[in-house]
Amino acid sequence: MQPGYKSLLLHALVVIGLFLLQFVLPEYHHLSVARIMLLAVFAMGFNLLFGYTGLLSLGHAMFFAAGMYGAGLSVYHFDWSVPLSFIFGVGCGAMLSFVVGLIALRTTGVAFMIVTLMFSQVAYLIIVYFTTYTRGDEGLVMPQAARSFILLGREFLLTDAATRYNLSLILLTITMVVVLLLVRGKFGRSLIAVRENEPRTRMLGYNTFAIKLRALTVSGTLSAGSGAAYALMFAYIGSSFATIQYSIDPLLYSLLGGAGTVLGPVLGTFLMFYLIDIASEYTTAYLLVAGVVLVMLVLFFPKGLLGTVRERWLRWLP
Amino acid sequence: MDFGPYLFLATLEGLVQAAVLCLTALGLSLVFGVMRVVNVAHGEFYMLGAVLAWWITGWFAGNPAIGFFAAIIIGPLLVGLIAYLCERFILRRVEYDPEATIVATIGILYILQQTTLLTFGPDARPVDTPFYFRVEFPWFGYSGYKLLVIGAAVLLLLLAWFVITRTRLGLIMRATQFDRETAQNFGISVDKVYATVFAVGAGFAAVAAVLIVPIQQAHYLMGGDPLLLSFIVVIIGGLGSIRGTLVAALLIGLSDGIISVFFSPTLAKMVSTMLVALVLVFRPQGLFGVRSRI
Numbered sequence: 001m002q003p004g005y006k007s008l009l010l011h012a013l014v015v016i017g018l019f020l021l022q023f024v025l026p027e028y029h030h031l032s033v034a035r036i037m038l039l040a041v042f043a044m045g046f047n048l049l050f051g052y053t054g055l056l057s058l059g060h061a062m063f064f065a066a067g068m069y070g071a072g073l074s075v076y077h078f079d080w081s082v083p084l085s086f087i088f089g090v091g092c093g094a095m096l097s098f099v100v101g102l103i104a105l106r107t108t109g110v111a112f113m114i115v116t117l118m119f120s121q122v123a124y125l126i127i128v129y130f131t132t133y134t135r136g137d138e139g140l141v142m143p144q145a146a147r148s149f150i151l152l153g154r155e156f157l158l159t160d161a162a163t164r165y166n167l168s169l170i171l172l173t174i175t176m177v178v179v180l181l182l183v184r185g186k187f188g189r190s191l192i193a194v195r196e197n198e199p200r201t202r203m204l205g206y207n208t209f210a211i212k213l214r215a216l217t218v219s220g221t222l223s224a225g226s227g228a229a230y231a232l233m234f235a236y237i238g239s240s241f242a243t244i245q246y247s248i249d250p251l252l253y254s255l256l257g258g259a260g261t262v263l264g265p266v267l268g269t270f271l272m273f274y275l276i277d278i279a280s281e282y283t284t285a286y287l288l289v290a291g292v293v294l295v296m297l298v299l300f301f302p303k304g305l306l307g308t309v310r311e312r313w314l315r316w317l318p
Numbered sequence: 319m320d321f322g323p324y325l326f327l328a329t330l331e332g333l334v335q336a337a338v339l340c341l342t343a344l345g346l347s348l349v350f351g352v353m354r355v356v357n358v359a360h361g362e363f364y365m366l367g368a369v370l371a372w373w374i375t376g377w378f379a380g381n382p383a384i385g386f387f388a389a390i391i392i393g394p395l396l397v398g399l400i401a402y403l404c405e406r407f408i409l410r411r412v413e414y415d416p417e418a419t420i421v422a423t424i425g426i427l428y429i430l431q432q433t434t435l436l437t438f439g440p441d442a443r444p445v446d447t448p449f450y451f452r453v454e455f456p457w458f459g460y461s462g463y464k465l466l467v468i469g470a471a472v473l474l475l476l477l478a479w480f481v482i483t484r485t486r487l488g489l490i491m492r493a494t495q496f497d498r499e500t501a502q503n504f505g506i507s508v509d510k511v512y513a514t515v516f517a518v519g520a521g522f523a524a525v526a527a528v529l530i531v532p533i534q535q536a537h538y539l540m541g542g543d544p545l546l547l548s549f550i551v552v553i554i555g556g557l558g559s560i561r562g563t564l565v566a567a568l569l570i571g572l573s574d575g576i577i578s579v580f581f582s583p584t585l586a587k588m589v590s591t592m593l594v595a596l597v598l599v600f601r602p603q604g605l606f607g608v609r610s611r612i
Contacts, residue, residue, distance in 0.1 A: 056417050106599050110356050110416050114549060118595035121546065125588040248424060255421065285435040291428025298412055298422045 004184075007318050011180065014263065015173050022165050030161055036273045037168040038230050039253070041175045043265030045222025046250035051260030052183055053215040054195030058113045059120030060223050061246035062100070065127065066093040067224030072237035073133065076140050082149035082158070086228045093224020094217060096123075101216035105209060117244070124242040139238025147235065164233050171229055172266070175222055179262055182218065184318055191215055195260075223250075252290055255297045258304030262318050267305060323457035328576045334464050334533070336571025337471030338526045340564055342544050343551035344478060345522030347563040350552060352495045352515045355414050358423040359404070360523055361545030362430040366397050367524025368536040369434055372443050386448035386532070394524040400430075401520030405513050414512075427541075434538040442537040467529045474525065475564065482560065491515065523548075547574075550594045556603050 018037070025033060042064055049055050071089030074080045080088065104115045128136045147158045156163050182188050190211050193201040202208045231237045240246075249272075250265070257268025272293070279286035297304065303311060310317040346360045370393040375385030404426055412418035451462030482488035493501040494511045502508050523544070534540070551570055555562030570590075577586045 056420065058420075103596070103599055107602065110420070111598055111602055113417075113420055114356070114553070115595050115598050118549075118591050118598075122588055122592045122595070125584055125591065129582075129584045129588060251421065251424075283436065284440070285432040287428050288432035288436070291425045291430075291432060294425030295408060295422055295429065298418050298425065299408065302418065 006316055007180075010317075011176055011263070014266070015169070015176070018169055018172070019166075022162065027161070030165060032273065032277065034161070034165045034168045034233070035230075036269050037165075037172045038226050038233070039249070039273065040266040040269040041171055041229070042223050042226035043250040043253035043257075043269050044175050044179055044262070045219045045226065047254040047259055047261075047265045048179060048182070048191075048222065049215050049219035050251065050254055051258075051264070052188060052191040052195060053212060055212060055216070056113050056251070057116040057216075057219075058244070058247050058251075059100075059116030059118075059123075060220075060250055061242050061244065062120040062123035063093045063097050063220035063223035064227035064230075064246055065123060065242035066096045066220075067227030067229075068231040068237050068241055069127065069134065069227075070224070071228035072140060072142065072231040075142055075232070077133065079143075079145065082156075082232055083151055086225075086232060089228030089231070090221060090225045093227065094221040097220020097224070098213070098217045100220070101213045105212050105216065117247070120242070120244070120247055124239060127239045127242050134237075134239065137239050139236055139240075142232070142235035142237075158233055158235070167233065168229065171225065175225070176262065176266075178218075178222070180318060183262065187211075187214070192260075248290075252294060255304055256293060258306030258308070258310070261304075261306040261310060264304055264306040271305075320457075323455075325576070326455075327458060327460075329572065330460060330464070332572035332574065332576050333468050334530075335574055336568045337468045338530045339544070339547055339551060339571040340475055340567040341471055341526035341529075342523045343548040343555075343563050343567045344475065344560065345519035345526075346548045347552045347555070347560060348515055348522070349519040351560065352491055353414060353512050355409065355416065355419040356423070357516075357519070358420060358545070359426040359430060360520070360548060361541030361543075362427050363397050363401060363520035363541075364523040364527045364544045365434065365536075365538065365541035366400065366430060367393050367527030368445075368531040368534075368540060369438050369538070370396055370524070371528040371531045372438075372445050372536045375445055382446035383448040385446070386528075389445075390525065390528045393528050394521040397524035398517040398521040402513055402517040405516040409516070410509065410512070431538055431541065438536075438538055440538065442535040444535045445531045447532040461533075463532060467533075470529060471526075474522075478522075479560075546591070550590065553594055553598050 018033075021033065022030060042060070045063075046057070046060050049057055067089040069089075070092030071085045074085040074088050075082070100116070100119055104112060104119065107115050127134050134140065149156055149158075156167070158164060183191070190201070190206060193204075193206070194208050194211055194215075198208050201211075227241070230241075253268035253272055254265045255268070256272055257266065258264030272290075275289055275293070276286055279289045301308065306317060342360070342364055345363075346357060349355065349357050349360070371386075371389040374389040374392055375382065378385035378388060408422050408426065409419055412422055447461075447463050449463065452459040453462050453465060482491065490501075490506050491511060493504070494506060494508055498508055501511075526544075527540075547570065551566045552563055554570065555564070555566035574586070574590075
């Protein structure tokens, strides 16, 4: 079999597996997996920038929050329909990531990490500052009217767990297809070229700033999609989703699963989510797990799970 | 109270802030300057200093000054030791790669913070002021201890300046900062210099925290604000420039003290963070620094 078909088959199997999973999962895990799939979209968006382009952003929470608040606030204050506010949220993230990219991509290396961290902090403070509209830390619960919507003549009930699960799965599948197409195509190769050696890529005649800007915008837009869906499906927005914690989570997921692989962030999200979930049953200091995993990964396992699998056995893994 | 004395009070408060900030940021700046790595866990070393001060002062009954004196000696030494271990077993092993170091120090941040939560607990705890003494100005009385904080910070900064510019140790440090490989060729053990600088940098944060803890209270989440402020100071002052760091710390500590008297602190934080990010983008050498060689 051609490597292309192999990877296509693998990804199709993952999607089918996730679809079948919903029939066997108990209620609690059913909900968890729906959340995980949305967070995995976030991690895949992050990984496009981090794993493929080699740019470490410490401020992706602002894109997640842009989608979340774009969607949530338009539903809450303007009574927009769910699909419209979702699109609006994604649009907010696209705009924000484009503008942030224009400014932040003038820096490189450590400065880029700090600048994105600070922009994200500003975004968080803006949410807290306009507490009249956002209710800051306390957050907003989406109104009952926004718990269902009609699309293509069919009514979707967001209060229904199965609907939420399958919508999350659809979003995950779309993201996976988009990322696969991007990274297997010419654009993906130019991203990797920038990651491996930016000056040489520039010397070959590529406009590396434009490549990085496009990567950041796509990455931010996907993150916003995840945030918008999260707000609409779980009916809550709050400033805690804009904290530094939410910038570090996708980094952790990507590193664990394997940065620079398509499925790595998905696997990483699954493992880390459950690891933290289990740890939080025993102690309030469950973030200790996150710290230990980060240090261990950096020291002993820099390529992550799927990165190692690709290096050792499956060379064709995208 | 009239505007004049009011401004005077705000300035005094700002000076206390600036003094503590100078020490904390100097630690971060040293580490960045010499080792070229960003230590995200710096705020946690500060927090550890405060928590250890609470713990150590608990050993001594009687005069609180004895406990405080012990805390300001033992606390920073212990924090320095922890930092040394982090450097030795984590940072050195990733060879100070900028990206890996940031990720690793984020990990260290969580480990230190959450371990403190496990052992010290989620509550804020006070530490006794070593002495009660009020300085009477014509308009108001002012805590003598706060003036001591300012004085102690000035002394420590002078000491640091002396060590860096006038001693052999400082010369070795500056040589390593200027050109690591040439320094190694001249027989300087770069590994030792790095480990020392990292430990001393953390120690500075810890000293700052011990000084401020009688005014503020110790809490396991107290490391966030000093980290962000130190970042701001180090960036405004120019990454790695010690003189710039001190000027910027004075400027920001003072203005932070004064601005937050007149404006909403959230707005002030928002605007200053944004401005600093833009400084980093458009003037990466900082407002006072010179363009670095590397």
